[in-house]
Amino acid sequence: MKPDLALAYCRMIAQTLGVDQDGLGALVANTGIDVATLQHGDGFIDWPGACQLIHNAGQLSDAPDLALQTGLRALPAMHGPMGMAAMASPTLRDAMRVFASFTNTRTRVFRTDMDEDDDTITLHLTFAYPLDQAIRFLTESAMASAYACHVVLRGKPIEQGRACFNYPAPPWADAYRKVFRGIDVIFDHPEVCLSLPAHYGDEMLASHDRDLLWMAIQQCEARQETLRKQGTVTDQVLALLHQSHGQSSLDQVADHLHMSPRTLIRKLKREETRFQQLLDQTLSRRATQLLSLPHYTVAAVAEDLGYTDVASFRRAFQRWFGTSPGKFRQE
Template sequence: MSLSLLPEDRARTTLHTIALAVSQLSISGVPEQRLLMDSGLSSADLQTPEKLISPAQELRVFANAIHCTRDPALGLSLGLRMHVSAYGILGYSMLASRTLRDALNLALAQQTLLGTYFKLHLEEDGDEARLVARGYRYAPELMVFNTELCLTSLLTVIRDLLGEAVRPRRVQLSYRPPLHAHAYNRLFGCPVEFGESISTLCFSAALLDRELPLADPVSCHYGVQQCLKLAAQLDSGQDVLEQIRHHLSNNMPQATSLERVASHLHRSARTLRRHLTRMNTSYQRLLDEVRYDKARQLLMQTDMPIYLIAEQLGYSETASFRHAFLRWSGQTPSVYRR
């Protein structure tokens, strides 16, 4: 399965989800090396809490996990193990919030830290509250897995926050029943409706104003400040990445080194390298991302010969471009163009 990097697949996220997945599956006998294969991650990375990863790396681990386990309901079972403590400072701030509503609003305001592939919203309709998951734009072959993981992890968090095993009223899903649909009712413990326009986790609105058993206003305030600081760091680093990408996109043949890019951006190469390291990426990785985007655009939208596309992307030899494109997409440029 080839998990190509989408143009919007740029943000960095924490590795709490895959660290949990690798830990759980290792207990079941799945080797870490197989789960991390082709992700650019090592076992040592999973022991580094501050390390940031790209969605493409996380999706690769998910795809490896499905391939290794052959378990179609893996998203459901992993989500039920995603306890609130797995979200680091965000999770502890939620635990210390006054009510469930406050905790959920905090999480929804910090979706970068939540690490979701969806745009999540909390909606109320009479006596029913809904956590709605929209806007999935990533690997389509992992859409069911990621929806299952998202909704079951939200349910697990709600249960952790309230300190009781509450059941949803119903679950709505935006896809047809998969072959393992029978597992949904058992794991969610409520009616499940497939083929809906959106995916939602529905529960009693009365729970929203329930005071949380571990509420602590001082700890919550401190935690929220730390969440805001961490989110700002992520956003700041992301701005620098976008500046580099923009320059590469407009100056592809001339952008031969990080030093030249730094000069054009009026920054030192050392400063840019520090930003790239903090965002768990590198100049070469960014260059590959931009080249891949540009290559797909030229292959699909123009009749430009492949040797000229290679020149436009800064390759001195067409063969080097072919090898790179095969590595990115799993296809040669000619096959992709068809």
């Protein structure tokens, strides 16, 4: 089973639902895990299984804010060694760097990147799959968790910032504003991100513990190495292309993987794929994500994907989907 999502997060869904033993059975139906694994396992569930579990959760509850409420339960201690390292960090900025560095020890469904300018520190969430019911659920829960974790780490409310989502406001948008108290909630944004004032990053954490930080970082790095060895070459190439939004060349990816381009081509062939196929997969996925945002023009999508002119992007899109970007958006 691929380590796509830590089972701890599935348990939080169950806790939010508040279901009995029969409900737990319904929750794990057709997911590839049983009730005992859900309750006591410390491993992972693959993405198809996670999607089924999220679907089952929707059948068990009519609460539209289920994902948001689940995310509020995911405080630092629920994020394993990564959460421990964040809590033990010297400053909030250091804690945010921990989340950005080690999200992949808890899930492969999205990655977290951090950047900072004079005014803000931002955590960006980039998902490996197109927006659908399951990805929206995970977006809501991950963002609610990020917000709640930062409140806990600061030891006081967040009074400035932005929570941005890359889809239109849902009918339960008011629930977002109740969860993300004190900050602006923005829909139809080009990306999913949580931005906080830059000066928040300087705040010292009361939970800072140098020895605990060292031990937790060691555990996170060991987990990353284990996952790296488990992944196929295809997985590794897709991860690198995903990180660069498809802007990495064959030579750059091969260099990052410490092999020659010829060796990379040969290894991908053994796994019955090609670099161009993986690149097209990455670019086509991002194209559909951006086209779902009404304020993103076709020209803007083409530029984001690295095309020098719109005509080249239109030809590529036609090859990927058998239709034009404009018709795809209308559908």
